Amino acid sequence: MILDVIVEDKKKRLKEHKARTSEEQMKELALVSERKSISFYEALAKPGLSIIGEFKKASPSMGKIEMTMELMDRIDEYNVSVDAISCLTEEDHFLGNTDYFKEIRNISPLPMIRKDFIIDPYQIYEAKVIGADCILLIAAILSDEQMAEYYKLATELGMDVLVETHDEEEMGRALKIQPKIIGVNNRNLKDFTISLENTKRLRPMVPEGTVFVSESGVTTNEHIAFLKECKVDALLIGGAFMLSEHPRELATEWKNLYNEK
């Protein structure tokens, strides 16, 4: 199963990272970091649809993504049309890294989420050090204890957390920690099939006041209309923006479509 492969590769990468900067050092760097986080939560909680625009160079489902524009130009467009940025830092399957993250951090005033497969507190300290405002915790790869512990650690470091779920069981486990932001991934990370029905099915489980994010597979106006019926607070969109030569227009069009009465 691909998710297992990604997590195994992550463990190897983690060893490399720890060999360069020890956990003790990374923790110290995180604790002395003076950067004040920008609220990811607020960016999504405000009235109307919010969009998290993602930057990624590849993915297991899309393969290597041909760049339709320079990184700078893309982020300039995101800066004026979306509410937050997601940047993949996973190296082996998404060709991400922490340097891209920092590069984007330097040219964007928007809150940013570090998108990775977090399985160790080290990555949370590292997220803080590279300037992340939020981290992703994927219920499918974490125990209840890990989810609770990592959520707390990120919060203590001043970051928000997007807890990602994919089915009822994961949603039930995630809700136990009462996260401020919860996401439903429409893509099954075990076999990559996409179903927006996931959002529809799990949406009623989420208590009012919790920010709800629908993630992945959003590519058409029909999808936007469908998700509007589900009443989401935010969408996480990657592929459609990466393949577009005009991500700003697309984001603006979809927001207008969603927000019109």
Ligand SMILES: O=P(O)(O)OC[C@@H](O)[C@@H](O)c1c[nH]c2ccccc12
């Ligand atoms: O490119 P898409 O289908 O618009 O999806 C974006 C985002 O939801 C997806 O990249 C994602 C959602 N959860 C993840 C967990 C790990 C890696 C990637 C992801």
